[in-house]
Amino acid sequence: MARADAPPTTLFRGATLHPGDGRAPFVGEVVFEGGRITEVREGSARAPRGAEVVDLAGRHVCPGLVDAHVHMGVMPEGSPHESKDINEMTSPVTPQMRALDAIWPGDTAFNKARAAGVTTVCVLPGSGNVIGGTGVVMKTSGRNVERMAMRTPACLKVAFGYNVKHSHGLKANRMPLTRMGIAALFRQAFDEARVYADKRRKDPELPLDAGKEVLCAALRREIPLRAHCSRSDDILTALRLAREFDLELILDHGYEAHFVLEEVVAAGASVVLGPAFRTCGSTESLHMSFESTKVLDDAGLVVAHMTDHPIIPVEYLAIQAGLCVRAGMTPARALSTITYNPARILGVADRVGRLAPGLDADLVVLDGPPLALESRVLETRIEGRVVHRWGDAIPVPGAGFVGGAEP
DSSP: OOOTTOOOOEEEEEEEEOOSSSOOOEEEEEEEETTEEEEEEESOOOOOTTOEEEEOTTOEEEEOEEEEEEOTTTSOTTOTTSOOSSOOTTSSBOTTOBGGGGOOTTSHHHHHHHHTTEEEEEEOOOSSSSEEEEEEEEESOOSOHHHHEEEEEEEEEEEOSHHHIIIIIITTSOSOSSHHHHHHHHHHHHHHHHHHHHHHHHOTTSOOOHHHHHHHHHHTTSSOEEEEEOSHHHHHHHHHHHHHHTOOEEEEEOTTGGGGHHHHHHHTOEEEEOOOSSOOOSGGGTTOOTHHHHHHHHTTOOEEEOOTTTTSOGGGHHHHHHHHHHTTOOHHHHHHTTTHHHHHHHTOTTTSSSOOTTSBOOEEEESSOTTOTTOOEEEEEETTEEEEETTOOOOOTTTOSSSSSOO
């Protein structure tokens, strides 16, 4: 249902449209009303009665970009002496934590995201714990995180490898110190959740356990696992555990997923690659490769790119997709790794990620192709409302919109 304050009918005319779903661009029109796209058509037709017609001849329009893995708001920029809210590392197993409870919309990263055409993100807890808590899919405009949220809880963050070992075994001198310990704690948590679920079925009056309720939601496949795993051994461990507990699995980082491609394809796991173009800081990132994106995509996997902001600034999301073109992907397929594919992975493809009737009018207007380094974002809209224009003054932190009432 459209909001009462939603913008009137608008027609974008004459732009080169980039659908976002892997199809080639074409010159055409987009009509949107009440925050939703109502028509997408090639060529030109009569404007709806009373519509505002915006001539975009020579411009390019694509759907709002989707970053499937960020820590915006829970790891704010510019506060080096304040402890971050990304990892509750007082325990290695904290499924009851919710990123929603820690997000500060005043983080300047939200302004940068809108200026770069990024309109949807998934904010996750960090990778310090074996089980870190739940993430939230949200728009990048607004002051109130509950209103910005599209899906919460959206997923359960789990992690394998160096980060967990370093955070607990090396820093706190407690389990897990090894990859064996990580897998053991994972199994223990989910085994205990199964026992808890069985007891609750027999006696519904038993007290609720918030953490085990989250694990049970994953066991019922109501939410997927977002598994931090970069090396092939950690990827195989994640696949093994997902198979043991019949869990829906999304592989995050996945730098060596192409090394175990057959197993990943057989499991039907999605892959969120990145962050990319940074110095390899450990053995887990030695095999970062933009060529691997094409390998995974050609194999039929749903593959997306992410920035892991602030590891790579969120405003550089499109550059990662652009580098996939240099590695052999078509621009249309590469664009889908930051539009339609992450929307599918996040479970919000019925709202964002494409230029299609019925979806949110999250639109980006550029002066060149979306993945070209020299292209500038001239305008970003979220649900039809302008949230960024080229040349705007620096917005007030947390405002999250330009003019009018808050979304």
